[in-house]
Every structure is written in C-alpha cells, then in structure tokens.
Amino acid sequence: xxxEYNYDTDAQFFPFFVLTITxxxxxxLTYTLLRAPSDTPTANSKAAxxxxxxxxxxxxxxxxxxxxxxxxELRLKRMLTAATGWLVMAYMIYLMYVTARSxxxxxxxxxxxxxxxxxxxxxxxxxxxxxxxTMHPDKRQPNPALNETMETVNDQWVEIVKAYxxxxxxxVRNNYIQYGNPDGKQSTSFGIALxxxxxxxxxxxxxxxxxxxxxGIALPWLVGKWWYGMQKMTRERVLMTTAGNMxxxxxxxxxxxxxxxxxxxxxEFTEILQGARADSGLGxxxxxxQASDSAxxxxxxxxxxxxxxxxxxxxxxxxxxxxxYLSRLDLNDKAxxxxxxELAPTAVQMNDAFVSMCLAYGLTAPVLSAYxxxxxxxxxxxxxHNRLPLMQLPHFTLSIIQEIExxxxxxxxxxxxxxxxxxxxxPEQRQAxxxxxGLTPDRLVVAEGVARQLPLMKxxxxxFKVQGEKYIIPSSLVQFxxxxxxxxxxxxxxxxxxxxxxxxxDVDPAEGDLAAQKQEPESHPVPLAYAPYYPxxxxxxxxxxxxxxxxxxxxxxPFTFIQFDKKAFEDxxxxxxxxxxxxxxxxxxxxxxxxxxxxxxxxHVICDSYVGFDTKQEVIMNIEDASKAQTxxxxxxxxxxxxxxxxxxxxxxxxQPTADPNKPRRPRAEKRAxxxxxxxxESGTDEDEDEESETDTDTDSDDE
Numbered sequence: 001x002x003x004e005y006n007y008d009t010d011a012q013f014f015p016f017f018v019l020t021i022t023x024x025x026x027x028x029l030t031y032t033l034l035r036a037p038s039d040t041p042t043a044n045s046k047a048a049x050x051x052x053x054x055x056x057x058x059x060x061x062x063x064x065x066x067x068x069x070x071x072x073e074l075r076l077k078r079m080l081t082a083a084t085g086w087l088v089m090a091y092m093i094y095l096m097y098v099t100a101r102s103x104x105x106x107x108x109x110x111x112x113x114x115x116x117x118x119x120x121x122x123x124x125x126x127x128x129x130x131x132x133x134t135m136h137p138d139k140r141q142p143n144p145a146l147n148e149t150m151e152t153v154n155d156q157w158v159e160i161v162k163a164y165x166x167x168x169x170x171x172v173r174n175n176y177i178q179y180g181n182p183d184g185k186q187s188t189s190f191g192i193a194l195x196x197x198x199x200x201x202x203x204x205x206x207x208x209x210x211x212x213x214x215x216g217i218a219l220p221w222l223v224g225k226w227w228y229g230m231q232k233m234t235r236e237r238v239l240m241t242t243a244g245n246m247x248x249x250x251x252x253x254x255x256x257x258x259x260x261x262x263x264x265x266x267x268e269f270t271e272i273l274q275g276a277r278a279d280s281g282l283g284x285x286x287x288x289x290q291a292s293d294s295a296x297x298x299x300x301x302x303x304x305x306x307x308x309x310x311x312x313x314x315x316x317x318x319x320x321x322x323x324x325y326l327s328r329l330d331l332n333d334k335a336x337x338x339x340x341x342e343l344a345p346t347a348v349q350m351n352d353a354f355v356s357m358c359l360a361y362g363l364t365a366p367v368l369s370a371y372x373x374x375x376x377x378x379x380x381x382x383x384x385h386n387r388l389p390l391m392q393l394p395h396f397t398l399s400i401i402q403e404i405e406x407x408x409x410x411x412x413x414x415x416x417x418x419x420x421x422x423x424x425x426x427p428e429q430r431q432a433x434x435x436x437x438g439l440t441p442d443r444l445v446v447a448e449g450v451a452r453q454l455p456l457m458k459x460x461x462x463x464f465k466v467q468g469e470k471y472i473i474p475s476s477l478v479q480f481x482x483x484x485x486x487x488x489x490x491x492x493x494x495x496x497x498x499x500x501x502x503x504x505x506d507v508d509p510a511e512g513d514l515a516a517q518k519q520e521p522e523s524h525p526v527p528l529a530y531a532p533y534y535p536x537x538x539x540x541x542x543x544x545x546x547x548x549x550x551x552x553x554x555x556x557x558p559f560t561f562i563q564f565d566k567k568a569f570e571d572x573x574x575x576x577x578x579x580x581x582x583x584x585x586x587x588x589x590x591x592x593x594x595x596x597x598x599x600x601x602x603x604h605v606i607c608d609s610y611v612g613f614d615t616k617q618e619v620i621m622n623i624e625d626a627s628k629a630q631t632x633x634x635x636x637x638x639x640x641x642x643x644x645x646x647x648x649x650x651x652x653x654x655x656q657p658t659a660d661p662n663k664p665r666r667p668r669a670e671k672r673a674x675x676x677x678x679x680x681x682e683s684g685t686d687e688d689e690d691e692e693s694e695t696d697t698d699t700d701s702d703d704e
Contacts (some may be wrong), residue, residue, distance in 0.1 A: 026085030054394030423490030
C-alpha cells in the first residue's frame, strides 16, 4: 500500500491550521489579561478620588512614575499581541466561510445504480439492463449543452459496471465491504494544510526547519519558561529568593524600622536597580541621610548603623532610597528622585508578603509593625513610634505641625496630634493656631476639605453569634460581627444622624429560605486613598483580627475588607465625596474554642492606607456548655397544655397555668427568632454599658 501526500493547492484547509496555532497562544493570553489581579492592592475602577488642588514637591516625577506604573499594569505588549491574534483568527474564520471547498464523494454503488439498499439481485439486474440501454457508450452520444465528451460518457459507464459487479460479483462485493472500493486496497492519502508554494519548488527544507524550530525549540522553551517562572514565585507573587531573604530577617520583636530593613533584602529591588543604577549616586544619598538634622524625620541611630554595615551596594542603595522616601528627603537629583518613588509600590508589595510570613508565626508585634509600615509607605511618613498623622494633610510640614502642637499644648507628649483631634478643635481655634503656625487660610481650607473626606471608620457595635442559634457552644462556627459607620474627621455632630436599633441587629435569613441564604451582599468601594506622594492609585483596605494580649499572639487571623455592603460615600455634586453615615457590616467566621468559658480578645481594626485611623478595643466571647444550650432548646419545645385537653384539666387541678385558647400559639422558629433579636451577645460594646465605654475606642495606631 502506497502513501500519497496531497498539498492544499487551493488553500482550502490552510485557515484551519493557522486558526488552531493562533488560538493556542491567543486564548490563554487573553485569559491572563482578563483575570483580575485580586492579590494586588490596585485601584478599584468604580472608586472615586478625593480631590485636592495640592501639588507636592516633584509632582512631575510622581506623575511620571504613576503613568509608568499604569502602563505596566495595562500590559500593553500583551494586549497588542492578543489583539493581533484575534484579528488573525477572525480573518481565518472569514476565509473558512467564503472559500468553496470540494468535499470528496464517498463511492456508493447503490447511488450509482439508483437502487435502494434493500434491492434484491433481480432488481439490480433489471436496473443494470435498463441503464445499459441508455448509458452504454455505443448507444449514447455526448451532450454538448452539458459539456459532455466521449471520455466522460465512458467514465460514467465504467462506474456503472463497477457498481453492478460490486453488488453481484462475490469477490468484488467483499472488496467493497472490507475496503470501501471494488478494486480492493487503495493508497493512503495524507492531507497537509499548507499551500503547495511552501512545499514545492525546493521549499520543503525550509518548512522542516520551521517546524523543527517551532515544535523542538520554541514550544519547549515557552513551556519551560512558564513552569520555572511559576516555581520561582510564591503564592504572594514574590520571588522565592526574596521570601528566603526576608525569612532570615524575621524576629519575634520588630518595629517598623526593622521591617524596612527586612523588605530591603527583596530581589525585586535588585531587578529595578540593575547595572549602573545599583550604586549610582549612593554616596550622595547616604551623605544626605546622615546630614538630616530633624529628629522627627531622620532615621533612628540603630537603622543608620544597619545601613552602614551593609556590603551589597544594590541593597544598600535600596534601603537608603526607602528611608529617603519615608523621610520626604529632597535628594536634589532627578534620577535619584525617580528611583525613590519607583521603589515605593514594590516596597508595599514586599511588605504584604512579609505580613503573610509574620502571620505564619502568629505573633502580634511583627504583624502590627508591618501593617504600620504599609501606612507609612502609602503616606510617605517616617514609621517611627511617634509618627506625624497631620503630615497626611496637604500643606502640612514638620515646622507647622510642631508649632500647632505647641499652641494646642500637645508638644512634649508621647503622641502627636491626630487628624481627628485637630479637626475636633473649634473652627476659630483651629484657624488661629494654623495661622500662627504659618499656614495661610486658603491652604487651611484645602487641608480641611481633604480631612472631611477621609474614610475614618467608627465602630458602633461588635458581638459574637452563631447563625440560627441562641447561644455559642464549644467548637461551633462563630461569626464576629462588626457594625460601623464612616464618619470623616471634622464632621459636625449636627449632621450625623442617630443610629436606629435595627441597624445594629444582624438578622439571620429565615429557616428554609434558600434564596436569602445564597444571596450575595452588595459591594460598594470607598474613595481611593489620598496619598499625593504614593505613585499609584490605591484602594484602602481594613484588616480585622483578634489577638490574645496575655500571650502576644493572634487568636483569629486577619480578615481583609475592601468593599462594604452599604454605600459609605456618595458624590457631593462638587467633584468630591460625602459620607452617607450608613451602618456597614463586617463579618468574620471562625471556629469557637473547644471548651466553655469566657474569652477576652483584643480586637484590632487596621486601615492600611492612613496613619492614626486604627481601632482597638476589648471584646468578650462567652461560650456556654453544650448541655445548657440543649436544655434551653428542650424548654422552648414544651408549651403550656390546652385547657380543654386532659393534660390541661390535670394542670388546672394542680393549680398550674394553661394555654389561652383565644391566644394564637407561636411556632418554635418564631420564638427563637424573637429571642435572638432580644438577646445581646457578650462583647466590648454591650448596650448595658455606659455610652462612654461603648464608644471609647483607642485610635492609637502604634504597638501596644
């Protein structure tokens, strides 16, 4: 049996080949472009900006870095490649649609003789005799109108004879049954979806080279690059070498300065500062850091010593640039300024990975230090123990803040004046101290306008519950529910509406209401973080976790919230945003301890984009013994007997109460639902406490 190769001389099947190869690249590439990078703290497309006319120093460099980062996030090269692939695929589909293709006809003797499959041999012989009268070449003349020739007439008669023999001759019939052809085995035909131009006239060797390079070199290289690239990255999308370097720097007690030193070991910074950039301007940079005479803005002596002891030039420059960015140090060099702002987003990404590493150990102090460093990186504020929250407002400098704190009798205290306390001052006093400190009235108006749009979360109530149950029992699935509102600093008390009791109750869906149980809560973003020095748009995130103060460990790992079930801010009609004062609900679900008792936790609510907006307070979870909860359920099932029943008559003789026949009985589910609404779970914000203790939350964002 011979083999026959048929090339696509008419370009009928070439589009199928091109479409298949192109789709293998285009479809996965398009999926990677459409997949949302949920692990990165990038801006939400639906979130609004907090407007401000303030332009920081080197605003042009910051805007350039922000534009560069946006172009990187758009992944323009991959988008162009995917678009080109889809255009090619569309053109190939068009060719497949408009190109006329000749389909090979299957040889069928029944169709040739025009007899049915159930025809008998007698009927076949009769049909053959009739055709021999009309179709035999000796009795038929070609029809010029149908473009028939004598050769065509002979070929048609040969086909009729073959069909007749295939249905009447035993050997020919066996060939047709076994091989589909009355002549027996035929040559094997291989179709190649390539134009004959590529394989004819000496081009065959080039085709072989092309296929060898594509399938033997390019494809294995792409697969290997993807595979080893995946193996080099951790789940947090950082290099494995980076994770190993930061792991070596981890300690049980770390302040934000120690975290800065740890994340400076990331290999990603070395990839940014490649070649001559690794040590260019390093001496000038270090001299400026050493010459900084401000105790509030310069780095601590221990951090300076760590910088001096480093031998690796790339890491040394990375650490120096990070401290220059956090200190808002003017480097008097555009190249260094650009590198300073370019490293900030990468530092935030590395710090997020370091948080995950700290959570694996479960110690509270390193996690808080890492979260506080993220705040400082977003706002470009030194991450010292006594940070400067007012530097988040536009036009506020160190000298202005020091003068304001001196005028408000805050100078000399451990903590600096927060945005909340500054905006809580009477308007006349606030304007007087700001003017005396050198802040002009128009700039004060700009700063106050920004402060009144910042998303400061106020915890209204926090409690534990088990869905559908009245008590919390050991090892049950507990929900920690937080009811909160966003009240920006400086909001007049008269404009804040009172809270309705129903807003502080977390109502469970009715039993059996599957639609309500499966319904997803609404999702509304808050305004993007106001961070004029951070060269990237960022959505604020709130991390909520429970800690055990006695052991210094995290009891319940952090839950992160970016969007909320109620619209917390809306457009004010002037290009800005205003709060709606809607009560939002934050829920974390975890398993209760396996034993009954009272458990005290320290609740931490950390906003990773603003300094001084954190909340911590004590919450208590009471776990009842399972037997007690079972007893209460059994008591709920026992109802008072009817008066006209035997049990009711016996209860009357004994002087026991009976059910009123005119009063409708409540089902057990209704009783339990009412009991859930009337009960108040033990927490740090119980309603039986006085109002001051209920709302007294510690907004100190430093370590305890």
